[in-house]
Amino acid sequence: MGNSLHSLSQLHTFGLAVAAPHIVEFNDISQILQHQCTQSACIILGEGSNTVFTEDFFGEVWVNKLSGITFSEDNAHHYIAVASGENWHNLVANCVERGIAGLENLALIPGTVGAAPIQNIGAYGVEVGQFITCVEFIDLETKTTQQISGVECTFGYRDSIFKHALKDKVFITKVTFTIPKNVAKVTSYGELASLSQPSIRDIYEKVIQIRQQKLPDPKQIGNAGSFFKNPVISISEFKAIQDRYPKMPFYQVSEERVKVPAGWLIDTLGFKGQIVDGIQCHPQQALVLTNKAQGTGTALIAFARQIIADVAMEFGITLEHEVQLLGRLERITL
Ligand code: FAD
Numbered sequence: 001m002g003n004s005l006h007s008l009s010q011l012h013t014f015g016l017a018v019a020a021p022h023i024v025e026f027n028d029i030s031q032i033l034q035h036q037c038t039q040s041a042c043i044i045l046g047e048g049s050n051t052v053f054t055e056d057f058f059g060e061v062w063v064n065k066l067s068g069i070t071f072s073e074d075n076a077h078h079y080i081a082v083a084s085g086e087n088w089h090n091l092v093a094n095c096v097e098r099g100i101a102g103l104e105n106l107a108l109i110p111g112t113v114g115a116a117p118i119q120n121i122g123a124y125g126v127e128v129g130q131f132i133t134c135v136e137f138i139d140l141e142t143k144t145t146q147q148i149s150g151v152e153c154t155f156g157y158r159d160s161i162f163k164h165a166l167k168d169k170v171f172i173t174k175v176t177f178t179i180p181k182n183v184a185k186v187t188s189y190g191e192l193a194s195l196s197q198p199s200i201r202d203i204y205e206k207v208i209q210i211r212q213q214k215l216p217d218p219k220q221i222g223n224a225g226s227f228f229k230n231p232v233i234s235i236s237e238f239k240a241i242q243d244r245y246p247k248m249p250f251y252q253v254s255e256e257r258v259k260v261p262a263g264w265l266i267d268t269l270g271f272k273g274q275i276v277d278g279i280q281c282h283p284q285q286a287l288v289l290t291n292k293a294q295g296t297g298t299a300l301i302a303f304a305r306q307i308i309a310d311v312a313m314e315f316g317i318t319l320e321h322e323v324q325l326l327g328r329l330e331r332i333t334l
């Protein structure tokens with residue numbers, strides 16, 4: 001693609017005005033197998049909804065356009081094999097249309113199917129990992145196609161093997177979902193509890209409605225969803241904070257551990273709605289930072305670091321960013 005720079009603003013939903021010299025689109029697996037990377041770095045991109053390019057990226061950007069969905073079933077299960085470049089929400093809508101239950105709580109999550117297992121996307125009481133039985137990928141070093149089972153993916157909260165042993169080592173090409181036909185509907189989370197005997201479509205529509213109220217539409221205001229993960233802390237740490245803040249919401253994840261909403265911590269410190277150098281802490285959901293007024297990567301990093309420092313000072317909790325941040329040639333952390 002020559003030496004000129006190509007804009008990345010449409011390729012990541014945060015929409016910062018940055019660029020890269022090499023953008024390569026892959027439409028089928030043979031192209032990936034044959035491709036020789038000419039740069040010292042490369043990054044795989046789906047729809048860029050969990051990725052922020054904080055400055056110009058001087059490597060190759062590989063954009064995943066693999067497509068195709070196959071539905072099959074037996075008496076007890078639906079089996080859905082999906083090429084990794086397919087849009088996640090279209091898959092959910094397709095399932096609801098066909099009367100296949102299971103994925104409706106995950107409606108309207110942006111991004112590709114191939115990125116879904118990486119952070120084990122989750123919302124409204126459901127995580128995708130529970131339905132994934134196989135992930136197919138190309139090992140980028142050996143250029144061989146391999147498969148691992150859902151169990152081998154070691155899914156956790158916003159976590160999987162693709163953030164650890166396989167990080168930046170594989171190109172996910174296909175994800176297979178196995179959904180029991182008798183899967184229970186999940187309506188325990190927040191406002192879904194107000195639904196009485198809902199159909200799959202009722203849940204799907206309610207999730208869309210809640211999300212549209214709280215979360216900024218990336219087509220209108222650049223953002224990458226939750227900027228931080230919800231911290232999981234020990235009971236003793238939790239009790240110490242609860243003594244000072246009895247109204248703090250929480251979710252007990254085990255006998256020993258409690259998850260607290262980072263959005264509440266950030267909101268309590270008064271960041272919600274604040275704009276610093278074009279970056280805003282979203283007025284309806286403090287966990288989301290937005291590119292409100294032509295912000296820059298430098299401004300975003302400074303604002304995020306301020307939030308981390310203030311939350312640590314007041315609550316003794318170190319927030320971790322959920323979004324994937326990229327610098328000139330590699331991933332960066334705050
Ligand atoms: P990208 O941002 O393109 O990539 C994400 C990471 O995966 C990058 O590190 C990339 O290198 C890697 N990657 C992508 N594709 C591949 C591949 N084929 N092989 C190997 N590596 C790959 N997430 C939730 O879990 N729950 C939510 O409720 C939620 N809500 C959101 C709301 C909004 C408004 C936005 C903007 C984001 C939200 N997210 C949510 C985050 C995001 O939607 C998910 O992380 C999604 O899975 C990202 O998909 P993507 O294709 O855009 O990934």
Ligand code: EPU
Nearest residue numbers: 123124125225226228229230249261263264267285286287
């Ligand atoms: N809260 C506040 N103030 C805020 C935001 C939240 O007090 O500004 C409180 C809420 O009142 C509620 C609690 O925090 O008591 C949780 O809020 P919410 O239900 O909005 O969910 P969240 O924990 O902030 C998580 C995910 C979202 C996912 C929703 C729904 C993470 C990091 N985020 O947000 O995922 O859609 O739950 O399940 O786990 C994403 O990953 O990008 C994302 C949007």
